Amino acid sequence: MVNYYIKRTGQMVVTLYAVVTIAFGLVRFLPGGPATALRAQLMQDDVPSEVIAQRIELYLSVNPDAPLLDQYISYMSNIFLNGSLGKSVFIQRQTPVTEILAEALPWTLFIVISSIILFHIMAVVIGALMAYWEGSLFDTVNSAIAIVFTSIPFYVLAIVLVWILGYEMSLFPVGNRYGDAIDPGLSVTYILDVIYHGALPIASMVITQYGVRALSFRGNSIQILGEDFVRVARLRGLSDSRIALWYVGRNAILPLYTGFLLSLGWLLGGTVILEEIFNYPGIGLKFIEALEVRDYPVIMGVFIMITVALVVGIYIADLTYGKIDPRIETGDQSEAF
Amino acid sequence: MKHSETDSQDGLEWTYDASQEVGMTRREKLREYYEEYLYKPGLVAWSDWRTRIGYAIVGLYLLFAVIAQFNLYRPPEASQEMPMLQAFQEGSAILGSNTIGQDILSLMIHATPEMLIMIVSGAVFAIVIAVLVGTFAGFKGGRVDSALMFAADVGMSIPGLPLVLVLTSTLRPTNPAIIGIIITINYWAGLSRAIRAQTLSIRENSYVEASRVMGVSTPRIMFKDIIPNLMPYITVNFVNACRAVIFFSVGLYYLGFLPYTNANWGVVLNNAYTQGAILGGSYVWLMAPIVMIMLLSLGLILIAQGMDRVFNPRVRTRLAGESESVEGDAEEGEVDTFGGAM
Numbered sequence: 002m003v004n005y006y007i008k009r010t011g012q013m014v015v016t017l018y019a020v021v022t023i024a025f026g027l028v029r030f031l032p033g034g035p036a037t038a039l040r041a042q043l044m045q046d047d048v049p050s051e052v053i054a055q056r057i058e059l060y061l062s063v064n065p066d067a068p069l070l071d072q073y074i075s076y077m078s079n080i081f082l083n084g085s086l087g088k089s090v091f092i093q094r095q096t097p098v099t100e101i102l103a104e105a106l107p108w109t110l111f112i113v114i115s116s117i118i119l120f121h122i123m124a125v126v127i128g129a130l131m132a133y134w135e136g137s138l139f140d141t142v143n144s145a146i147a148i149v150f151t152s153i154p155f156y157v158l159a160i161v162l163v164w165i166l167g168y169e170m171s172l173f174p175v176g177n178r179y180g181d182a183i184d185p186g187l188s189v190t191y192i193l194d195v196i197y198h199g200a201l202p203i204a205s206m207v208i209t210q211y212g213v214r215a216l217s218f219r220g221n222s223i224q225i226l227g228e229d230f231v232r233v234a235r236l237r238g239l240s241d242s243r244i245a246l247w248y249v250g251r252n253a254i255l256p257l258y259t260g261f262l263l264s265l266g267w268l269l270g271g272t273v274i275l276e277e278i279f280n281y282p283g284i285g286l287k288f289i290e291a292l293e294v295r296d297y298p299v300i301m302g303v304f305i306m307i308t309v310a311l312v313v314g315i316y317i318a319d320l321t322y323g324k325i326d327p328r329i330e331t332g333d334q335s336e337a338f
Numbered sequence: 339m340k341h342s343e344t345d346s347q348d349g350l351e352w353t354y355d356a357s358q359e360v361g362m363t364r365r366e367k368l369r370e371y372y373e374e375y376l377y378k379p380g381l382v383a384w385s386d387w388r389t390r391i392g393y394a395i396v397g398l399y400l401l402f403a404v405i406a407q408f409n410l411y412r413p414p415e416a417s418q419e420m421p422m423l424q425a426f427q428e429g430s431a432i433l434g435s436n437t438i439g440q441d442i443l444s445l446m447i448h449a450t451p452e453m454l455i456m457i458v459s460g461a462v463f464a465i466v467i468a469v470l471v472g473t474f475a476g477f478k479g480g481r482v483d484s485a486l487m488f489a490a491d492v493g494m495s496i497p498g499l500p501l502v503l504v505l506t507s508t509l510r511p512t513n514p515a516i517i518g519i520i521i522t523i524n525y526w527a528g529l530s531r532a533i534r535a536q537t538l539s540i541r542e543n544s545y546v547e548a549s550r551v552m553g554v555s556t557p558r559i560m561f562k563d564i565i566p567n568l569m570p571y572i573t574v575n576f577v578n579a580c581r582a583v584i585f586f587s588v589g590l591y592y593l594g595f596l597p598y599t600n601a602n603w604g605v606v607l608n609n610a611y612t613q614g615a616i617l618g619g620s621y622v623w624l625m626a627p628i629v630m631i632m633l634l635s636l637g638l639i640l641i642a643q644g645m646d647r648v649f650n651p652r653v654r655t656r657l658a659g660e661s662e663s664v665e666g667d668a669e670e671g672e673v674d675t676f677g678g679a680m
Contacts, residue, residue: 012491019492031508038508148643152636154585156592157628160611164624270497274589288500292507292595304500312495 005323013316018077020308024301025076028061029069036061038295039090060298061087086305087298092290098302102284106306108178109276109283112199113268116206121261123211125254128218129245132253135223144219147212156274159205163278166201173201176280202279206268214257221253255326261318266311389644395637402450413448414440434622437613442606442626449602449630452514456587460518460525461579468529469572473560475530476537487534493527502586507595517596521586522579529575533568540567570645577642581635588631603627 029036039060043053058075067075079085086098093101127147131140167175179194225231226249234248272285280286284303291299384390405411433442475486502521511517540546541564549559565572590596591604592611610624 012488015488016492016495019488020495023492023496027504031505148639149636152632152639154588154631154635156589157607157631160607160624161628164611266495266497270499273499273503274593277593288503289593292503295507300504304504307497307500308495311497315495 006320009316009319013312016312017309018081020312021077021080021305022073024305024308025073027304028076028297028301029072039297042090042295059088060090061301080305086302089291089299090296092287092294092296092299098298101287101299102302102306105282105284105287108281109269109272109285110310111195112202112206112275112281112283113265113272115199116203116210116268117261117264119203120207120211121214121257123207124214124218124257125250127211128215129222129250129253131215131219132222132226135219140219144216147215149212150208151212151216153209155205155209155271156278158209159202159275159278162201162205174198178282198281202275202281205275206271210264210268214260217260218253218257221256222249225249225252251325258318258322258325265314265318266307269307269310386644388640392637392640392642392644395633396641399450399454399634399637402447403454406448406451411447412441412444414444433626436606436609436623442623445606446603446626446630449606452602453584453587455514456518456521457580457583458518459515460522460583460587461576463519464522464525464529464579464582465572465576468526468533468575469565469568471526472530472533473537473564473568474556476534477541477556477560477564479541483534487531490527490530490534493524494531496524498524499586499589502590503593503595506590510597512597517587517590518583521583521590525579525582529579532575533571536568536571537564540564573645574642577638577645581638584631584635584638588627603630 036057039057040053043056044050048056079087084099086102089096089098089101127143131143134140162173163175166172174197177198179191179198231244231248234244239248272283273288274285275281276283276285277289284306287299288303290296291303406413433446435441436445471486471490475483475490501524505520505523506517509520511520543563546559546563549563554562587596588602588604588607591602592608594605594608596602604627607624607627610627
């Protein structure tokens, strides 16, 4: 059992390493990519040619004139040992990328995590009710609604929400994290205002994402309701709520939990468009700003940060998955053919 | 089929028949192929309202593509109409026009062919890689499995949209097929894991073991024994991959990080949103691309949902009139039609 945790931790470290290596590959080898583009920009700014390599190193942590292995080692050590992602070239000149991102990340996480929690709750509640009343009007109507909502891309719903609730009816703000007049602090008005500003982005994620999960939860529950162990539990005279929670719910939620891992990464990536539409200053908006002016250190910084968040998220979820489903800890090594 | 019954009873006829049995004529083969792969699946698919609507919707888009390809409807051009016409205001531009006087209906129609190329190339790419990696890893097991699944894990941990944005903004692809492939560049990762998991249980079947003992080569086992069993899952995921390409590509065009083409739903959406369709009151301009995206996505979901009935052998034979005894309960053994990706 301990073995599983050690193995999983090792796997996470290796994955992180591989992902950052890919980022290095993108910086260094992409035609017209970061290193080349930055060089061209610096030359345009009349920076003397001897200093260019130094400047590039300052920004990207990569000296394009050094041998490749040296570049690789310096890039990796900068990220893993110094925790540095280079410095911004344009958006906020010379500011370390980590500083820019540290300021923006909590807001993105606020949107992403509240959406994930909300749509999973919705999916489980609605899915369970649909399974319970299988074939009823409630089931049919909700299935249809779920399918229709799922077919809307979240950013399209975001645009519609901004249009109707933001501009037409002026019910919700169309930008920023909180109102100008409100002092940040741990006051009730501040927290309410943050929720008020985050409501539309979160709503557009929740409404477009819950349907898939609700339908799959419904399917799982219906399948499990027919299993022998549920019948036996009924025969033993266990209470309905106990059967629903411990016999059906616990098993039906397993596939949903794996989906949870995937949705985390998908949503983090999706914030790039979402924050642009709502003009919500999180890392996604920073990414777009950086991409527009080709501020590569920031672009790569967001890229690495989202990836790291994802790897760590999957790691945590995997470790806790073992607690929910004991079978996982025995490992799934397969015999070689 | 009748042959085998008489054969066993009558030796004489058996020798006579043998020479005939050797080769089916091409016509018979074609006929069998048609029955097995087109007629029966078609029958089942058609019997389900979801697939019927789904096919009708996708057919509509194919029609749009044909219209655009053969220029049966005028291509969008600036000031072909008065700017900012409302829908149904002029007979020549049913859906109205935008600020520079382009016919919105024509913008919608002429975006379709590129979009379909993008969708198909991206989805085919993602599925082929995922199936090859997944079945190979699952069947081979051991080190090969660990190595491939490590690669899949790394691929899965890279968030799709930011990676695609970095790639498209530096590579600036213009060919729709290549855009499709870039969009699904790491879509295979998650899918190959799921396919591997299914392969793991299929490879324990006795017929796979028999093939292995007979020394059948790995590719042959993969293509003859394993992949046909996965076809339901693969088809459903193909449709999902199509939807992913739509989501991403329209999103990328909306953000403006793909080389500008005049006619793409995402570009129209962006123009409408930024150039004041909302404030100017031209709702059709904004709604038209939204409806185009939603409808195609809805059609694909419906096909995916109805599809798993096609692969359920009991429903198939019942509808083809070959067996009456089985009360088909189509819902049984339903594949997870969404695959969790979106």
